[in-house]
Amino acid sequence: MSSQVAVLESVQRFLNRQHGLFIDGQWVAASSEQRLAIFDPASGQQISSTADASAGDVDLAVMSAWRAFDDGRWSAMLPAMRERILLRFADLVEQHGEELAQLETLEQGKSITISRAFEVGCTLNWMRYTAGLTTKITGQTLDVSIPMPEGARYQAWTRKQPVGVVAGIVPWNFPLMIGIWKVMPALAAGCSIVIKPSETTPLTLLRVAELACEAGVPPGVFNVVTGSGAVCGAALTTHPRVAKVSFTGSTATGKQIARVAADRLTRVTLELGGKNPAIVLKDADLQQVVAGLMTGSFLNQGQVCAASSRIYIEAPIFEKLTEAFAGAVQSLSVGPGMDPGAMINPLVSHSHQQKVASYLEDARQQHAEIVQGNRVPDGNGFYIAPTLVINPAASLKLAREEVFGPVVNLIRVADGEEALRLANDSEYGLTASVWTAGLNNAMSYSQRLQAGTVWVNSHTLIDANLPFGGMKQSGTGRDFGPDWLDAYTETKSVCIRY
Numbered sequence: 370m371s372s373q374v375a376v377l378e379s380v381q382r383f384l385n386r387q388h389g390l391f392i393d394g395q396w397v398a399a400s401s402e403q404r405l406a407i408f409d410p411a412s413g414q415q416i417s418s419t420a421d422a423s424a425g426d427v428d429l430a431v432m433s434a435w436r437a438f439d440d441g442r443w444s445a446m447l448p449a450m451r452e453r454i455l456l457r458f459a460d461l462v463e464q465h466g467e468e469l470a471q472l473e474t475l476e477q478g479k480s481i482t483i484s485r486a487f488e489v490g491c492t493l494n495w496m497r498y499t500a501g502l503t504t505k506i507t508g509q510t511l512d513v514s515i516p517m518p519e520g521a522r523y524q525a526w527t528r529k530q531p532v533g534v535v536a537g538i539v540p541w542n543f544p545l546m547i548g549i550w551k552v553m554p555a556l557a558a559g560c561s562i563v564i565k566p567s568e569t570t571p572l573t574l575l576r577v578a579e580l581a582c583e584a585g586v587p588p589g590v591f592n593v594v595t596g597s598g599a600v601c602g603a604a605l606t607t608h609p610r611v612a613k614v615s616f617t618g619s620t621a622t623g624k625q626i627a628r629v630a631a632d633r634l635t636r637v638t639l640e641l642g643g644k645n646p647a648i649v650l651k652d653a654d655l656q657q658v659v660a661g662l663m664t665g666s667f668l669n670q671g672q673v674c675a676a677s678s679r680i681y682i683e684a685p686i687f688e689k690l691t692e693a694f695a696g697a698v699q700s701l702s703v704g705p706g707m708d709p710g711a712m713i714n715p716l717v718s719h720s721h722q723q724k725v726a727s728y729l730e731d732a733r734q735q736h737a738e739i740v741q742g743n744r745v746p747d748g749n750g751f752y753i754a755p756t757l758v759i760n761p762a763a764s765l766k767l768a769r770e771e772v773f774g775p776v777v778n779l780i781r782v783a784d785g786e787e788a789l790r791l792a793n794d795s796e797y798g799l800t801a802s803v804w805t806a807g808l809n810n811a812m813s814y815s816q817r818l819q820a821g822t823v824w825v826n827s828h829t830l831i832d833a834n835l836p837f838g839g840m841k842q843s844g845t846g847r848d849f850g851p852d853w854l855d856a857y858t859e860t861k862s863v864c865i866r867y
């Protein structure tokens with residue numbers, strides 16, 4: 370008997386559809402008949418296909434978003450009404466949670482348990498949090514000291530106005546959750562959005578766009594275009610009617626987008642890669658360390674921008690901890706995401722599997738000490754076994770570059786100061802953690818680690834109310850938190866003479 374979750378009929382029907390582009394509240398055929406194949410990473414088999422949008426198709430979507438913004442059907446709606454519609458949208462995502470979780474696992478590969486808990490469960494928290502921000506947009510009243518003409522009095526205030534059409538570019542690691550991280554703040558602020566999922570994992574956002582419409586988001590406010598990064602993504606981020614780009618993905622593509630955006634002074638938020646360190650001090654609770662960093666490193670097969678991938682361990686506990694990690698890695702079962710018992714699942718695509726394998730090949734050629742977990746299933750799935758690399762030489766590519774796979778470096782350090790120096794010696798600065806029982810260590814290391822988020826005795830735990838984003842090459846701008854909508858609004862100053 371199969372231990373895999375049975376695919377819902379509604380999921381199968383969705384996979385079988387001839388998906389178009391979602392523009393102006395309806396399905397629109399792309400101008401070209403060319404299709405992009407969608408694969409199940411567990412089997413390597415094609416399961417669906419999507420349209421391959423041209424620059425012309427993208428123009429239709431952006432102009433639809435622009436008209437929807439310009440005529441005020443959403444931007445001028447009472448905030449309480451927008452909030453109510455967004456909460457209804459969240460309710461519909463919840464009602465269709467199992468369907469969305471299955472679609473996510475089938476196109477992305479991750480465990481159905483993670484799809485249910487994170488892609489749907491956590492996404493709902495973010496949706497409801499952001500919906501609530503709709504009615505909390507505020508400005509300030511300001512006393513000004515303008516001295517002329519003599520006797521004139523002034524009253525001034527600021528108000529936050531939606532920036533306009535937002536372009537959202539979504540990666541393939543958490544397609545639904547990261548997609549929602551772009552859709553919700555844009556809609557809460559009163560913007561309209563055109564979103565482009567990765568061509569590898571576009572299905573859930575297509576489904577979610579229908580649910581937004583059903584919830585009452587007016588046509589044209591939420592559009593989805595599917596296609597390649599090079600054509601569809603580039604056309605979207607360079608479109609003159611786009612006022613803001615919210616991008617999550619690689620540092621290389623993020624920089625390319627920022628360069629073009631500079632020409633038009635388009636606003637950008639970039640959430641890019643990381644090579645995130647964890648420092649384990651000798652006073653840490655080792656059981657807590659192993660449990661926390663196994664999740665921090667191997668969640669979604671390490672395809673997480675915040676994942677811990679360099680673990681610096683103080684010498685006195687190095688052997689003991691390395692042994693514990695090796696035991697934990699070897700106990701992880703490897704299998705398809707639709708099997709809730711499989712803890713490590715395939716990577717997202719054949720090309721990404723090859724990329725991660727090339728990092729390991731480079732390490733093997735340079736005689737690195739490698740500890741690998743369970744054999745991967747036979748067949749054409751895109752698997753890589755969970756892997757520890759012990760004390761990798763600085764010359765290894767995986768010592769410095771973001772691998773974005775189930776590969777973690779364990780590095781012996783003489784003391785915490787050496788760990789801190791090595792941890793900060795990276796071009797990235799997204800997240801970091803320190804593991805210690807000492808209050809002074811917690812205070813000192815959290816201040817000195819160069820990262821947008823630092824955890825103490827945990828890693829990769831994020832929350833809608835806690836700002837998240839990178840330093841250095843890990844990006845610019847912050848998502849989440851009470852000020853999230855600032856990135857989707859312009860501050861307008863109004864000054865009245867009386």
Ligand code: NDP
Nearest residue numbers: 539540566567568597598602603618619622641642674773
């Ligand atoms: P990319 O940065 O190329 O892709 C991210 C998104 O950008 C996708 O939607 C992609 O579309 C789109 N895109 C690609 N080129 C352009 C362009 N010129 N203009 C606009 N949009 C574009 O990442 P990759 O998929 O190539 O992954 C490479 C590496 O990036 C990974 O190995 C990992 O290290 C890192 N990464 C980091 C992520 C994070 O969460 N910070 C997420 C994903 C990757 P399409 O997929 O259709 O090409």
